[in-house]
Every structure is written in structure tokens, then in C-alpha cells.
Amino acid sequence: MDRIGVVDTMFARFDMGSEALDELSGCPGFGTTFEVVRRTVPGFKDLGVACKRLIEQEDCRIVVALGMPGKAAIDQVCAHEASQGIMLAQLLTSTHILEVFVHENEEEDPGRLAAVCVDRARKHARNAYWMLYEPEQLTRNAGRGVRQGYGDAGPIAG
């Protein structure tokens, strides 16, 4: 059975990992074609190596990495470092890792921020499923302004 990894953090202020898990559990083949492995790390700088370990040691074929950069200026630098770690983990393993970051300052209202978390986590969990089993879903949407967390921007009227 294939394995899809889900890694999230204690630092984040919304349980995005559970959203991703729930979305994957509703995809065709869950429990028969693929199963899901979850890990939680302290903060988003720990995501890169956690993903790499899931790929190397737990045979995950793709991983969804979820984190929430805080509001402070230093958090932006840390988010950049965390992203570089996830990028490097992808390139050293030749395996896709979908980065799902929701910046705490994307929305002031907690309810709206939570809605962004839910939408982005679920859409990227679905993307992970598509990349493994239905890549044509991605190709038919090439260049169409598809977004996660919010509604699609759509193609430009060129």
C-alpha cells in the first residue's frame, strides 16, 4: 500500500493536519491503495527534515507539510528558512512535498483565518492525491489561476 505523509506543528494555532487527514480519508483508494502517516514537530523549521524522514524511513511517496508563520517580523525570516528546508528536502529525495503555510497575519478575524486554514489544507491534500493518482487533473488546470485558501483567481483575459 502507498503512503502519504502529513506533517504539522505544535506552533500553529489551528489544527491543519487533521483537515488534511480528513480530506485524504475521503479520497478514492484510502485504506486500500494508500494510507496516511502523520507526524507533529515543534515548529515549521522542523518540517523539512521530518518530511525527509517520512520519505526515506517510512516510504511516503508524497508529503503535505503544514505550518503557520507568526505575526512578528522575525517570523517572516524563519518562514523563509523553513521553506528553504522543505525545498531542499524535496530536491534531495526527488519527491514532492506540498508546502501549506497560512500566515497568521493573512486575516485579522480568527474565523476567517480558520477558514483559510481549512480550505488551503484540504485543497493541497487533494493536490497530493491528484499528483500521485490523477495527474491529468493538474494538467487540465494549467495556467488557470488556481488558488488554495481562497477562491481561484482564474486566467487573465488575455
Place this chain on the structure above:
Amino acid sequence: MDRIGVVDTMFARFDMGSEALDELSGCPGFGTTFEVVRRTVPGFKDLGVACKRLIEQEDCRIVVALGMPGKAAIDQVCAHEASQGIMLAQLLTSTHILEVFVHENEEEDPGRLAAVCVDRARKHARNAYWMLYEPEQLTRNAGRGVRQGYGDAGPIAG
């Protein structure tokens, strides 16, 4: 038969991948000397590893990677990370990957932005062809201010 890879994104708001494919299909040897393999990923941070996989697992000898950074400030940081991923993919595979990014804020008018997308995607697709089969086309233009997306800047009048 050689293979040239083309990778684009769902995030982009113009189908640059199809422009690159069309340009390559008009190059000498298409279908006899070389064929084209296309992949679409969610966003531009997924391009680096997708290119690496095309090189390692699909035997592509060169890849064209197309993306469109959005207008938000955070998109500039993400574009930087995406570029670093493409750079690393090149260096880990010792294979050229031509990065074709059109920033959404390069042009306000959708029609002009689309024109930049078409021109840049096609010229870099042609560059990929040249790098494999006619490298002298590049050498004879060394230091001549050649541009993609817009007209050439030309050499300085030194």
C-alpha cells in the same frame, strides 16, 4: 529519441506551457530527433523537484520551467525560493533548466501581460532547443543584450 521537459503550474494565470509546447513542435527534429514531456504542478515552488524528476526519471535532457509570481509581497519571497529550487535542481543533475517566470505585476493590462507570457515562453523554448542542437546560435549573440518577454536591449554603445 531525446526528450525535452516542459513544466508549468495551475497557479499561473496564463497557459505558458502550451506556448512552449507549440514553439517546440515547430523546431526542426520535433517528433524525430526529440519529443516533449509535459507536467503541471500546483505552484512554482513545486517546479524544482518536478524538473528534477523529469531529468532523472523521464530522461529529459533539458527542461523549461514556467511560472507566474503573484502581486503580493509574500509572492516575491516565494518566487525567490522557487528560483533557488530550480537552481538546485540544475546543479544536482548537471542539466540546464530554463526558468521562465512572468511576474503578474510586470504589466497592468491583461493583454500586454499575456503578450509577455507568449513571447517569453516561446523564446525560452527556442533557447532550450538551441542549447541542445544549435549552441552556436547562443555564442553568436554573446553580450548582445538579448531579452525574452520584450524586445532586445541590444549591446551598449561602448
Place this chain on the structure above:
Amino acid sequence: MDRIGVVDTMFARFDMGSEALDELSGCPGFGTTFEVVRRTVPGFKDLGVACKRLIEQEDCRIVVALGMPGKAAIDQVCAHEASQGIMLAQLLTSTHILEVFVHENEEEDPGRLAAVCVDRARKHARNAYWMLYEPEQLTRNAGRGVRQGYGDAGPIAG
């Protein structure tokens, strides 16, 4: 017996390494299941390779890396470089390294700055222990706004 590494610097103005050591010495299995190896380096840019050496040459299964970026503007760039080094050390060894940085300008008052050092060093030392022996402690706190150095932010009221 397992080994946990602790690396700190002469540059830091508080002995965070000793706090981490003391915290680990109070964890279940100290001296029987695991022991601690400590190294001190000049500054935080030396942490990355020191951690990698502890993992490769001293068989440490996880490392806690402690540093204190100074107040000058250049120190922020150096902190970024130091963090990238720790990130790379993690990815090249597929081993977790918990970065514990306390910026000297987080608090003006020395007593409060010291309290941040104590709290952050100890909580991350505990995190290192949990990651090896009680990972369920992390998973049950996924997305709950857990912090080190200060009190938890808690989950958003979404």
C-alpha cells in the same frame, strides 16, 4: 545507550547550554536510556557543522543547538546564515536539530531576557526528549499554538 547532543556558543551572553543539560538530566531514562554530549563553539555560525559532527562522529540521535544573535543589524543576517547551516545539517543527516535562538533584543531587561533563555532552552530540550521517546506528546498538541520562551499563544478561536 542513546546520545542527545547539546551545542552552544561562547558568543551568547547566557549559559543556555547548562539549562538544556539540566532539563535533560531530569527526563526519564537519563543515564540509562540516553546520555548527553555537549560541545561549545565560538559563535552561532559554527553550530551547524558542530551538530553535524555530533550526529556523524558521536552518534547523537538528536541535537539541541543554542545561540544568541546580537543587537546589530549585521547580526540578523548572520543569524539567517546560522539558521541555514543548521537546516542544512539536518537535511544532510536526516536528523532533527532543534534550533534555540534567543535574540538579544527580544527583551531590554536582562532579567527578563534571562528568563526567556531559561524557558526556551528547557522547553526545547524537553521537545528533543519527546521527539525521541514520546512523540505522542507532540501530536496531541498539534495546532495548539505552543511556544518556547514565552507562554503558549493557544489555538485561534476559529
Place this chain on the structure above:
Amino acid sequence: MDRIGVVDTMFARFDMGSEALDELSGCPGFGTTFEVVRRTVPGFKDLGVACKRLIEQEDCRIVVALGMPGKAAIDQVCAHEASQGIMLAQLLTSTHILEVFVHENEEEDPGRLAAVCVDRARKHARNAYWMLYEPEQLTRNAGRGVRQGYGDAGPIAG
């Protein structure tokens, strides 16, 4: 016979590659001890992997990489990425690559900009020669404020 690589770009607005070639052709041993291999790539982000390929596949013992970052703000970020690529190519091959970048905004006057290009390209071509065959030329100038593109700054009067 040894080989020295020279890589330049179509993007640059001055033919720095030819200056480097001409300088090397005037060095002792040209054509007997060493020969020169030239490649041209589209832009400076393609330099890193082109240099790596010259080292790995064409046996170049050192490479001179020439590029001209444009005037736009985004060009500064791209120059940073291009430099990181050249740095990584050096470290992955354990081979020196001399980066010769002339920023288009270093001089407003085209004639003066061209003069910077000529001087910097030639001096770094000579440096490449020295590094291979006369390293003592570098050591005797240690800490003496040597510059390329402009006159030397000289040592401080400490």
C-alpha cells in the same frame, strides 16, 4: 593540455567573454599548456550549471563566469540567485569559478560601463591563470585592496 572555461550570456550588453578569451590567449602557455573552452547561455542564472558541466564534462580546471545584472529591482534578486548557483557549482566540484558580474547600473555612461567590463573581465581572466600556474602572485597581494573593474583601493594606512 589543461583547459580553462569561459562562460558568458546573451543577456549581457557587452561581450565580456571575448575580452576574457583575448586576455587568456596572451598568457604564457596558451595553446601549449592550456586551452580555452567557451560557452554562451541565455542569462546569468544559467551560468552555474554551465560552469559545472564544463568542469565535469569538459575537464576544465577553472572557469571564468561573466554576466551583467540589469537595472531593475528584480534583477538584483536574480543576481543573488545566479551568484548562489555559481557558489554551489564551485562547492559541488571543489573547483574555482571566478564570478565576473558588471551591474548595468555601475556606470551611467556607456563608454565608462564598457571600460569596467573590459577591465574586470581581463583582470579576472588573469586571476584564473594565476590561480592555476602562479599562485604566488595572489599571495604577495594578500590584503592589499586589489580590485577588478576599477583601480586598486590599496591597503588601509593602519
Place this chain on the structure above:
Amino acid sequence: MDRIGVVDTMFARFDMGSEALDELSGCPGFGTTFEVVRRTVPGFKDLGVACKRLIEQEDCRIVVALGMPGKAAIDQVCAHEASQGIMLAQLLTSTHILEVFVHENEEEDPGRLAAVCVDRARKHARNAYWMLYEPEQLTRNAGRGVRQGYGDAGPIAG
């Protein structure tokens, strides 16, 4: 006999390499336990690979890398790239490289700038010696605000 590497640049405006060499020549075991190998490169972006070559090809067990970033804004970006190169060289070789950078704008007065150069080069040369032969000198100074170039900041009064 062990080997310690010292690499400096022609770009720097003070001969820091000679200071480091002189300091090491006064350490116990010089000429019997260890010897010193010196290299000079054009600029600080060449330091990383030069250090890596000293480690790989000249068997240096530790290296001191000395450079002086200039006053221009672009020099700060270049310094960042140079530091990343030194960091990567450390991690790819699992060997310490002590980065000794004196920014030309740290002091306006040439005499004071020279004094910073002397102090920082010598203290880091001594650190290199300690790291190989007397690591307890570092551990006893953990968290004590030790500085190079200027007097120690000392521990905070927490």
C-alpha cells in the same frame, strides 16, 4: 603532523592572513604537532571553495577564512553569499571553518579598523587551535559573551 589552513583575499585592505599565521606560530605544538598552510584568493566569494580544497586536498583539519566586505550596498549581498559558501563548505566536509570577516565600515578611522583586524584574526586563529587541541577552553566560556575584534560583552546580569 596536523595541518591548519589559513585563506585570505587580495581584496581585503589589511593583511589579516599574516596576523593569523603569526598567532598560530605562537601556539603550543606549532611545527611539531601542527603546521599551517596558507592560500590567497581574489575575493571573499572564492573563500568557500578554497577552504574546501584545503580540507580535501591538503588534509587541513580546520581552516581560518579571512575577508573584508567593502562599503558599498552590493558588498553586503556579496558578503552574505560568501558566508553561505563558507557554511556549505563546512557542512559538505564536516569540518570547522572559522569565518573572520571585518566589514570595512565597522570603523571609519584606519588605525581603529586595523586594530579590529588584528584582534579578530588573532582571536579566531587561537579559537581554531583551541577547537583542535583544547576544546575545554571553549566550554568554560560557554554563554559568557566572548567577542573577537572588540572586548568581550560578558554575560548578562540575569
